[in-house]
Amino acid sequence: MKNTNQIVHNIKFSKPQLNKDIIIYEGHFNNFNYDKHVHEEYTISLIEKGHMNAFLKGFNHKFDKSSIITINPDEVHACAIGNNNEYKHRSLYLKPETINEILKYNFSKKQLCFRDFSFNNEYIYNRLSFLINHDNIPYFNTLTWECELIDIVNSILQINTKATNLIELPSNYLLIQKVKEYLHDNFYMQISLDDISKEFGISKYHFIRLFKKHTFISVHAYLMIIRVEKAKQFLQKGLSLIDTAYMCGFNDQSHLNKRFKAITGLTPGEYKRFFN
Structure with missing residues (x-):
């Protein structure tokens, strides 16, 4: 019989390519909430199980498996369990320099910015989910993994960036x-x-x-x-x-x-x- 009182707190980090600043994260919780924080990297996250509550752009949101969550560097955010239940999510962290390096032939060299904090695309979700699953990484060789990564990130940036929009800066x-x-x-x-x-x-x-x-x-x-x-x-x-x-x-x-x-x-x- 399953012990519903058992605390779930599992975290994994890995670097698929040791010579590159690309980190994959996996978190599985039923009793932990992250404080507000920022990352120096671009963050692309997928919910694999359950519901996650998140603080983004100054408001609270709820995400499930249907969303691809995109967070810019230095963007304050937090995440927590939803519906008093467990959730599991995976994230890909990409340094701004890495984005510029692998995409410089596809976009201008100016730093890009995610337009929305989430969007839905089942095809991209499934490809990215497979790519950043720790269990699948040993089956990729270095070249194949990086080529797939570039292609997926290209697709995300084409759908969800302000590359062609003029960003109006707020006062101060x-x-x-x-x-x-x-x-x-x-x-x-x-x-x-x-x-x-x-x-x-x-x-x-x-x-x-x-x-x-x-x-x-x-x-x-x-x-x-x-x-x-x-x-x-x-x-x-x-x-x-x-x-x-x-x-x-x-x-x-x-x-x-x-x-x-x-x-x-x-x-x-x-x-x-x-x-x-």
Whole structure:
């Protein structure tokens, strides 16, 4: 008899091609919700089982197996169990540089942006689902896997990008982008609101409201997210947990563990083992 009280918490990461910044993720949960976070990569996700609740573009949404979910780099999002039940999903993470490299002959060299956060296409869904299934990867040789990846991503970008549309920038967009760049450049430092206020000549009280209006999270939460993203990169390269915590600006290893697990679902040590 099945134990309905059993906690499901399974996560896998893999790199199909060790020389490329392409990562495949699989998550299966019935008792875990991700905190709001961002990725430095383009994210393409498929729901394989159940329903997933998600926070995207400032609103809550519900997804099931019919949707292909597309998230731009630095786009705040979160996901959680739906209908008080389990869900399983797979994601493909592609660095902006990788997108530019593999698609430079198909599109302009300007960085592309997903138009919608999800769309439906059963043919593309089935192809991508097969390609990023950990069990299927051993059956591909390197050339075949990459050719299939390029073809699928091409199709997604043709259907769901703003490549030919003029993007209207909202008020204060450039200021927020500059602050984000400042945080990315100084993530390892103990940055204060006064530091940001002096750097950009803006009232810190006004800035707090402005930043949250544009990103849906506080500036402190965004800085923690950047530090976790940097920690993932250091751990993939084999750095120790102590050095990673220090280099990313965390107070100690315990602080790194807490923030890392809330965003990735794994401890830093568990994450590191997938890549070393």
